[in-house]
Amino acid sequence: MNEKNRPAVDTSIMPEQGVTRDGQPLSYNRAPAPDLAPWVARLYVTKVIAPADYTLSCGLFNDIAFVRVQLAGAWTAETATGHEEMGREALFFGPQSKRMPVTVTGSFISxxxxxxxxxxxxxxxxxxxxxxxxxxPTGTVAMPSDRLLxxxxxxxxxxxxxxxxxxxxxxxxxxxDGALPDPVSSRFEEIAFADPGITVGDAAELCGVERRKLERVVNRDFGMSPKQVLRRARALDMASHLRGVADSEEGDEIALRYYDESHLIHEFTALFGMSPRQFVATPQPLMTLALESRQARRLEALKRIKPGQSRPWE
Known part of the structure; x- marks a missing residue:
């Protein structure tokens, strides 16, 4: 990536887990223990040092649900149900259908x-x-926040x-008793990682089910339609490429998933609230951390790297 296209960096913060070759922040994230792999997608720790009065304005965009324990930092988020303010708290985040605006003031640990x-x-x-x-709060769906903290x-x-x-x-x-996720959902997740440009009909065929069943299972387990899941996966791969946390060898393939530049701009802006050019030019530390973790999980799921192996952007 040349200097002109290098993604912007927020120099006011210092991530304790280091940075990529392009200076983008990294978290400590890894695959789950093998016995938990059917249920757990990823685990992470993010520790960032920042001035006490500094407010980082960014966003999150995750394709899976997360339990996040915020051990430090004063957080806000703009959600489907309105403005939320959080401190030291354990929270359940559902998957996101688009970028969720988030701020955090001071040093933070998640x-x-x-x-x-x-x-x-x-x-x-x-x-x-x-x-x-x-x-x-996690108490709404599982263990009370204070117990988890x-x-x-x-x-x-x-x-x-x-x-x-x-x-x-x-x-x-x-x-x-070790109840497993529906194999249709597991297979569709792999398909979304490998080829998010696929049609829903072709995806159903690869899953070995009728389209109607695929739509029913995906709506239940992903919270949205198969078409929406694939559209989101395509945009998240492009965002990862733009932030320099994707395999650079995939760059052309990722770009070709869009018909032309106007298609890319329209789709990207609809999901991220800004054009690809703005996305590169604006520091995106929280977003980049989430994208990097997802790309590491994706490359491991596709057997392109092994868990714990160095990632292409490091």
Whole structure:
């Protein structure tokens, strides 16, 4: 990526987990323990140092539900149900259908676990379709926030925090006798990673089901239609490419998923609230952290890199 197209960086913050070759912030994120892989998509810890009075204005756009434990920072978010303000709190975020505006003031720490499509349904958790573009305290859907906070002491290491979250999920899996997500959802997730330009009919054929069944299962486990899921996946891959946290060898392939530049601008602006050019020119630290974690998960799911292996953008 040449200097002209290099994505903007917010120099007021300092991520403790380092930066990419282009200076974009990194979190500590990894795949789950193998026994939890059917239900857990990703785990992460983000620790960022910032001036106490500095407010970072950014956004999030995730294709899966997350339990996020905000250990530090004063947060706000613009959600489907209105303006939310959060401090030290454990929250359940549903998947997002578009960019969710978020701010955080001061240094912040966020620890989280992402749930694979179908995972909530298999474990008798919340119905993700009811939480699209929303967030609620974890007590609304599972363990009370204060109990979860007590389990993550401030002086513990990032890996200790993640293993605590894994233990909680493992306990739930055991309680549900290891009930697995619908294989149709698992297969459709792989398809969205590999070829989000595919038609819904062709995707149903690859899943081995009729289109009507695919639509029913995906609406239940992803919270939106298959067409919306594929459209979002295509945009998230493009956003990752623009922020320099995608495999550069895929750049041309990702761009060719759009008919032409006007199609790209229209689709991208509809989902991110800004044009691709603006997206590159504006610092996007929180968004970039989420995109980088998703791309690492995607490349691992597609067997292009192994868990723990160095990523192309590092």
């Amino acid at each position: 620890v989280g676990v992402g749930i694979r499509p179908g995972g909530c349904n298999a474990l008798c958790g919340p119905r993700v379709g009811e939480f699209i573009d929303r967030l609620v 007590k389990m993550l002491p401030p002086d513990a290491s990032p890996e200790d925090w993640l293993q605590t979250l894994e233990a909680l999920v493992r306990k739930r899996v055991e309680h549900m």
